Amino acid sequence: MNNRTIPFDKAKLEEIAAKWPTPFHIYDAKAIRENAKRLKKAFSWNKGFREYFAVKAAPNPHLMKLLKEFDFGSDCSSMAELVLSEKVGNVGESIMFTSNDTPAEEFRKAWELGAIVNFDDVSHIPFFFESVGAADFSKSLFCCRYNPGPLKGGNAIIGKPEEAKYGFTREQLFDGYAQLKAAGVTRFGIHTMVASNELDPEYIIDTAKMLFTLVGELHDGLGIDFEFVNIGGGVGIPYRPDQKAMDLSVVGTGIEKGYRELIEGRGLKPLKLFMECGRCITGPYGYLVARVRHIKKTYRLYAGLDACMSNLMRPALYGAYHEIVVPGKEGSGDTTVYDVTGSLCENNDKFAIQRVLPVLERGDLVVICDAGAHGHAMGFQYNGKLRSAELLLESDGSVREIRRAETLDDYFATLDFSKLGD
Numbered sequence: 308m309n310n311r312t313i314p315f316d317k318a319k320l321e322e323i324a325a326k327w328p329t330p331f332h333i334y335d336a337k338a339i340r341e342n343a344k345r346l347k348k349a350f351s352w353n354k355g356f357r358e359y360f361a362v363k364a365a366p367n368p369h370l371m372k373l374l375k376e377f378d379f380g381s382d383c384s385s386m387a388e389l390v391l392s393e394k395v396g397n398v399g400e401s402i403m404f405t406s407n408d409t410p411a412e413e414f415r416k417a418w419e420l421g422a423i424v425n426f427d428d429v430s431h432i433p434f435f436f437e438s439v440g441a442a443d444f445s446k447s448l449f450c451c452r453y454n455p456g457p458l459k460g461g462n463a464i465i466g467k468p469e470e471a472k473y474g475f476t477r478e479q480l481f482d483g484y485a486q487l488k489a490a491g492v493t494r495f496g497i498h499t500m501v502a503s504n505e506l507d508p509e510y511i512i513d514t515a516k517m518l519f520t521l522v523g524e525l526h527d528g529l530g531i532d533f534e535f536v537n538i539g540g541g542v543g544i545p546y547r548p549d550q551k552a553m554d555l556s557v558v559g560t561g562i563e564k565g566y567r568e569l570i571e572g573r574g575l576k577p578l579k580l581f582m583e584c585g586r587c588i589t590g591p592y593g594y595l596v597a598r599v600r601h602i603k604k605t606y607r608l609y610a611g612l613d614a615c616m617s618n619l620m621r622p623a624l625y626g627a628y629h630e631i632v633v634p635g636k637e638g639s640g641d642t643t644v645y646d647v648t649g650s651l652c653e654n655n656d657k658f659a660i661q662r663v664l665p666v667l668e669r670g671d672l673v674v675i676c677d678a679g680a681h682g683h684a685m686g687f688q689y690n691g692k693l694r695s696a697e698l699l700l701e702s703d704g705s706v707r708e709i710r711r712a713e714t715l716d717d718y719f720a721t722l723d724f725s726k727l728g729d
């Protein structure tokens with residue numbers, strides 16, 4: 308049985324659910340703020356440290372605005388994410404445009420917004436120049452994404468770097484920066500993202516050191532200086548009760564040590580450290596709240612919720628574990644084993660398989676934890692399931708709707724029934 312604490316009790320949740328019917332996602336603003344402060348503190352040794360929130364993890368402008376209080380920028384990879392960022396006032400170098408397989412119009416939009424353009428491939432450099440046309444590139448920051456391939460060991464979600472579609476090879480980096488330099492670019496950054504949901508601080512520290520070394524080599528080879536190193540996202544969160552959160556201060560201290568040795572020690576120009584985390588910024592502070600709709604007993608015991616995998620597909624997609632809390636029944640000795648399901652016509656529509664939970668009844672509220680990143684955002688409408696509302700639990704305990712629930716009209720909005728004929 309878990310002992311996970313959640314920022315609301317049963318009475319409070321019932322009060323919220325009376326106004327916004329389940330299922331809904333709710334984010335804890337206070338906890339998001341405290342975590343943002345922790346992250347900044349861990350890297351306060353680095354002048355210019357900046358987190359660019361990976362918008363795809365929780366593409367809600369109200370959350371982005373909350374993060375902007377801490378001067379977090381936006382890591383965008385699509386037109387919609389660029390527009391969201393623009394709407395919250397993150398423009399210019401507050402945008403890191405880390406896309407791949409990029410269409411020309413997105414390069415143009417990123418360029419118009421003054422974003423830091425991060426190239427995913429060496430062939431995208433001439434494509435970018437072609438897409439935006441003649442311009443003065445000397446004042447803008449450009450970046451290339453490195454894929455170390457077999458030079459770096461694998462990670463569970465992203466897998467082996469050499470099998471990942473992202474980034475330049477080492478040789479291509481030298482070519483890419485030379486091309487940029489030839490086009491008049493004078494301001495450079497370098498990026499990599501080789502982990503996802505990684506809990507080992509050493510992996511993140513090693514990634515930063517790998518880039519610091521590369522900065523020295525590119526400096527020596529091409530005579531260019533770098534303004535920043537972006538180590539990407541990928542900091543994991545403890546989904547399982549036996550996992551431990553990554554201690555950001557350990558990561559900060561480890562990277563600082565590498566910086567002193569590999570950047571300062573080599574007499575290279577000062578570098579800003581950038582990150583583009585999503586998961587560890589909002590993940591643990593978002594909850595999917597649902598109600599038990601039916602209890603069914605056949606060969607197994609099923610608790611059917613009014614939420615389904617279209618509200619949170621990580622369990623179905625990756626077999627991911629998400630802690631489940633039943634408010635009012637926490638710590639109850641009266642437990643049994645359930646498969647917790649949704650109503651989708653897909654047998655993998657399960658939030659938990661053979662999970663020990665307090666004995667459930669129809670109408671019980673159920674809170675699925677760690678749904679704050681790559682949760683609502685991955686939602687879909689298969690089977691006509693509608694995306695839920697998103698709510699924000701403010702620091703003063705009040706609740707605000709930050710996205711309304713979809714309606715059937717939203718679902719049918721792209722159809723014109725009048726054209727059906729008789």
Ligand SMILES: *Cc1c(COP(=O)(O)O)cnc(C)c1O
Pocket residue numbers: 361363364382405500502503504539540541542583584585586587680
């Ligand atoms: C997904 C992604 C991130 C965020 O990853 P998290 O695991 O949520 O921290 C950052 N940068 C890039 C390029 C990504 O694709």
